[in-house]
Amino acid sequence: MxxxxxxxxxxxxxxxxxxxxxxxxxxxxxxxxxxxxxxxxxxxxxxxxxxxxxxxxxETVNPNAFMPDVYCAWILDEEIRMKSTSGGAYSALALRMLDDGGYIAGCVFSDDWKSAKHVIGNTRADLDKIFRTKYFQSDTAGIYRSVRELLDQGERVLFCGCPCQNAALREYLGKEYENLVQCDFICRGINSPAAHRANVRELEKRYGSEVSFFNFKNKSAGWTRLGLLVKFKNGQQDFTDRDTSAWTKGYINYNLFMRPSCERCHFKRLPRVSDLSIGDFWGLESSPENMKKGMSVVMVNTEKGRRYYERTLPYIHSEPQDFQTALNGNGAIRICPKYYPRKRGEFFRCIDTEDFSKLVTRLNRDQALKQSVHRLLSRGKHAVKKILHMQKG
Ligand SMILES: Cc1cc2nc3c(=O)[nH]c(=O)nc-3n(C[C@H](O)[C@H](O)[C@H](O)COP(=O)(O)OP(=O)(O)OC[C@H]3O[C@@H](n4cnc5c(N)ncnc54)[C@H](O)[C@@H]3O)c2cc1C
Structure with a gap:
């Protein structure tokens, strides 16, 4: 079996x-x-x-999918855009579904912010919990059955999850449903719920209070800063960014706490498995305002996805882009994460005995050194260029 x-x-x-x-x-x-x-x-x-x-x-494939048409997009509602992870494309797709009287299936935090699971809802209040990205694995037990029940009753459903969860839904259903729209995201790789819990555990100890709000990729310092905002019941808050967040460094530098299977992801191939794929539109030159508020890449992969996206346009700013631009800025569309088995092994050996941030910092020491050398070299290069320029002038 x-x-x-x-x-x-x-x-x-x-x-x-x-x-x-x-x-x-x-x-x-x-x-x-x-x-x-x-x-x-x-x-x-x-x-x-x-x-x-x-x-x-x-190795599930979607026979209806073609090489994607690509758009740069952001939701017109400024408040939702600022609160979303990328440009808020997901919320625009979800609002279309809710306004059509349908259901949205996606991922929510547990009440204590320590785990995440997939749920289905059909109200704005449900969307408030489902939107925003949780960068660790969501528990999807029961979601496939629930989605099929609704589809068989003739209800419309927008399902959003990792590419593998979307492939699983396709296999589970075993036939095409016109009333289902599947949406995945560009996925670097999914992280361990235990790593998230270890991070929360340390933060709660440090602040002497339970978490009351957890926001990966908070945009208060700008989208590209990859901010991580955590609020506590005693009124304090913790803000770190790509240079200071232990979570982000552990995730991005060494893929320390990613699921083993992501190293050989079967669903990074093109054409994609879902009707629509969303992500961050990294690598696109744009205004300072857009770099602060975030931009989504939307990949339209099927005719059904195209029809649905066209009906989402009233909620969204959308402009066509070429696929290569999206690919250049976002290697995770195609490339699987590389693992560093020694570091990864050490991380999981010490996860219960060492503070999360200390452990990640220890395992990142050589990366930190590399980054300092790189910074010094580029400052030196800049200074030499300036001197040469002054001499010419
Ligand atoms: C683990 C992970 C890795 C990612 N890696 C990349 C990357 O390398 N490059 C890139 O461009 N984009 C990546 N993304 C996607 C990106 O972070 C945003 O999720 C996406 O652009 C949607 O942003 P948004 O502003 O449109 O919507 P948001 O408001 O962020 O909506 C997020 C949607 O994703 C669903 N979701 C949230 N967390 C999870 C989860 N843990 N499991 C399953 N579904 C979830 C929610 O239910 C919601 O439907 C990743 C997402 C995740 C979860």
């Missing part, structure tokens, strides 16, 4: 759990904080569905 053949290739989509006709599949969380299927041999009737439908084992 699936637990015997998949091992660490498992992407943790949990679809096999929804699929199993005898509920024989449970999920066990390993020491790194990632869950894997475990089949109860007493309940299992050996139908083989879990293996036949697994998106990783099947």
């Amino acid at each position: 699936v637990d015997e053949v998949i091992g660490k290739e498992c992407c943790g989509c949990k679809m096999c759990g929804d699929l199993c006709p005898t509920d024989a599949i449970q999920f066990v969380t390993d020491q790194e904080g990632f869950w894997y299927p475990q089949v109860d041999s007493e309940k299992c009737v050996k139908c083989g569905l879990c293996v036949k439908k697994c998106p990783v084992l099947n």
